[in-house]
Amino acid sequence: MKMKKHIIIGVIGVMTLPLGSCSDFLELKPLNEIVLEKFWNEEGDVNNIVMGCYSAMQSQAVIDRMMAWGEFRSDNIIAGLNTQDDVSLANLLKENIKANNSFTSWGDFYNIINRCNIVIHFAPKVAEKDPNYTQNELRATQAEVVALRSLCYFYLIRAFRDVPYTAEAYLDDTQEMRLAAMPFNEVLDHLIADLEAVKDYAVEKYPVTNLYAQRGRITKNAVYALLCEMYLWKQDYAKAVGYADLVIDNMTAEYKKQYASTGSLVDEDALLFDGYPLYHDKFDNMGYYGRAYDNIFGTGNSMESIFELIYMDEENYLANDAVSTRYGNAEASPGHVKPADFISADVTAEGVNKVFRNKYDTRYYENMQKGGTSSVYSINKYCCASVMLNPSVTPFSVNYRTFYPKASCRANWVIYRLTDVMLLKAEALVQQVNAGEDGLIQEQDQAKLDQALAIVNTVNKRSCCASTYIPFEKSDYNSKSLMARLVLDERQRELMFEGKRWFDLVRCSMRDGNTKYLVNDVIRKGSDNASVMQSKLARLDGIFWPYNEDELKVNSLLKQNPAFGAQE
Numbered sequence: 001m002k003m004k005k006h007i008i009i010g011v012i013g014v015m016t017l018p019l020g021s022c023s024d025f026l027e028l029k030p031l032n033e034i035v036l037e038k039f040w041n042e043e044g045d046v047n048n049i050v051m052g053c054y055s056a057m058q059s060q061a062v063i064d065r066m067m068a069w070g071e072f073r074s075d076n077i078i079a080g081l082n083t084q085d086d087v088s089l090a091n092l093l094k095e096n097i098k099a100n101n102s103f104t105s106w107g108d109f110y111n112i113i114n115r116c117n118i119v120i121h122f123a124p125k126v127a128e129k130d131p132n133y134t135q136n137e138l139r140a141t142q143a144e145v146v147a148l149r150s151l152c153y154f155y156l157i158r159a160f161r162d163v164p165y166t167a168e169a170y171l172d173d174t175q176e177m178r179l180a181a182m183p184f185n186e187v188l189d190h191l192i193a194d195l196e197a198v199k200d201y202a203v204e205k206y207p208v209t210n211l212y213a214q215r216g217r218i219t220k221n222a223v224y225a226l227l228c229e230m231y232l233w234k235q236d237y238a239k240a241v242g243y244a245d246l247v248i249d250n251m252t253a254e255y256k257k258q259y260a261s262t263g264s265l266v267d268e269d270a271l272l273f274d275g276y277p278l279y280h281d282k283f284d285n286m287g288y289y290g291r292a293y294d295n296i297f298g299t300g301n302s303m304e305s306i307f308e309l310i311y312m313d314e315e316n317y318l319a320n321d322a323v324s325t326r327y328g329n330a331e332a333s334p335g336h337v338k339p340a341d342f343i344s345a346d347v348t349a350e351g352v353n354k355v356f357r358n359k360y361d362t363r364y365y366e367n368m369q370k371g372g373t374s375s376v377y378s379i380n381k382y383c384c385a386s387v388m389l390n391p392s393v394t395p396f397s398v399n400y401r402t403f404y405p406k407a408s409c410r411a412n413w414v415i416y417r418l419t420d421v422m423l424l425k426a427e428a429l430v431q432q433v434n435a436g437e438d439g440l441i442q443e444q445d446q447a448k449l450d451q452a453l454a455i456v457n458t459v460n461k462r463s464c465c466a467s468t469y470i471p472f473e474k475s476d477y478n479s480k481s482l483m484a485r486l487v488l489d490e491r492q493r494e495l496m497f498e499g500k501r502w503f504d505l506v507r508c509s510m511r512d513g514n515t516k517y518l519v520n521d522v523i524r525k526g527s528d529n530a531s532v533m534q535s536k537l538a539r540l541d542g543i544f545w546p547y548n549e550d551e552l553k554v555n556s557l558l559k560q561n562p563a564f565g566a567q568e
Helices: 005-012 043-057 060-072 087-093 107-129 135-160 184-201 220-234 237-262 291-299 321-326 362-367 418-431 443-462 480-495 501-512 516-525 530-536 549-554
Strands: 077-079 305-309 337-339 368-370 377-379 384-390 397-403 413-417
Touching (some): 043 107, 043 135, 060 087, 060 135, 060 321, 060 501, 077 087, 107 135, 135 184, 135 220, 135 501, 184 220, 220 237, 220 305, 220 413, 220 418, 220 501, 237 418, 291 362, 291 384, 291 413, 305 418, 337 377, 362 384, 413 418, 418 443, 443 480, 480 501, 501 516, 516 530
Antiparallel strands (some): 305 413, 368 377
16 A cells, blocks of 8 residues: 555645635644644644545545446446546546556545544544543544545445555554555455444534534434445345434434424424435425425535535635536536436337336436437536426426536535435345245245335335326335345436446445346446457456556555456
8 A cells, every 4th residue: 555755744734625614614724744743732633634534535536536436337327528538537438447547546545544544543642632622522533533434445445345454544654554455355344343333422413503514524324324335235234224224213303303393394294205304306386396406416415415525605615526527517518428328318218218217207307418409418417506307398398407617516425315325225125035945035024125115116206207106016026136126226216426336236246246237237338348348347356446556566565456467
């Protein structure tokens, strides 16, 4: 693992843009060339570095990789406009990935990991000096940075599988920085154990005066969501369901409490959607749809959000340049990537829909659009601050879209939201089912399939603009395999372009012990390099990324992923 001197120093010189002038959220004083031992004296010093961790996560380099690692190799994405200007991206989309590809660089994630380790190292010493920094506050800080560190490692292992792991802070150049890659399952076990140890100390709710912290910083719900997904990858499905339920129950209780306190909710369940605190996609007293999109991806910081990276809608504040460059903006649409053609044409192909169930799924229109008279589709999600759909005309009309300007995309990047966790729970429920030798499902297992189906129907129905919703029928999904496919399909529809799809396919492949499912889906998007792509993805090693050539040069303990040959 390469850890350069400037990374270590950069932890203290937290050069970042503030994210909120109306609260203390990520408001940092500039710190320049401060000696480590003289810096850590009071709680404010700790908080400055913690906020620097979030700011580092907002960088274009980090969001770029969250998108590329979690989405770009999937069936959702193909090359857009001017993709050839970025050779690494062009090769990635052809599945021609080599060790010199810039997207294989992981230094920005290890930078954040080291910042978190430094906080864990010094925060207890600050608590000894500063009487105002209580033990409860110290524990909350530790829980927050452990969760951020775990999230970064989770991205790394899902992308590269085996990665160097350390919980030690690198403070000077005398420390040994070369580490061998630790196996995926061992890293995952470390992450789960770390989160289990601090989960009870995480902040449940930040002060109401710090508006953006509720979704823009780590909370107990964010820790629970992380644990839910990690246990799903570990194939401990009962615990995955348990943590999903904690998130769902907490968010439902918060919703009911909020409306009860305002006195605006006559019936506490009146505004819930099938018992969940989800937005109705239809605007009240109007025939238009897009309300859920506007709240989740437009305004942001929504009641459905669990954890997202906040980009303030003010000049001189950090913009989400990764989205603007890769997905598009008011001046360039599409961006470097666009929706796969088979998805773009999905609802216009009568009777052969491959992704969206029918033309009444509002997510199809909210996620993408055709460019005027052109047949080229571009990605809407994250690129648009607002979308309004009118289903009363034929073909459906998107009456209103607001694209962010090129240099000021203010879309928050969502890491976890409620429907994501609901569908993780549905997947875990399905995987708990054991069919007998005769293929019959036991009664207790049928109940799990029924629960999973109900979750899928709720998520799907929320985005249906038909006058009557026709649910997925139990009789059509009466086996474990059929229900598993339905859940994964719904995750694709609901979480499209959110950096989730490739990871879902990788998780499925690891569970099955082969890549058949992944390959069958990915080749749907077609490619000039389709046969090569199919061959490369045929083995499990090939669905992970190679180690970057620079890492291999400085760390002799790293051994290249065999799917990518020797050190290239």
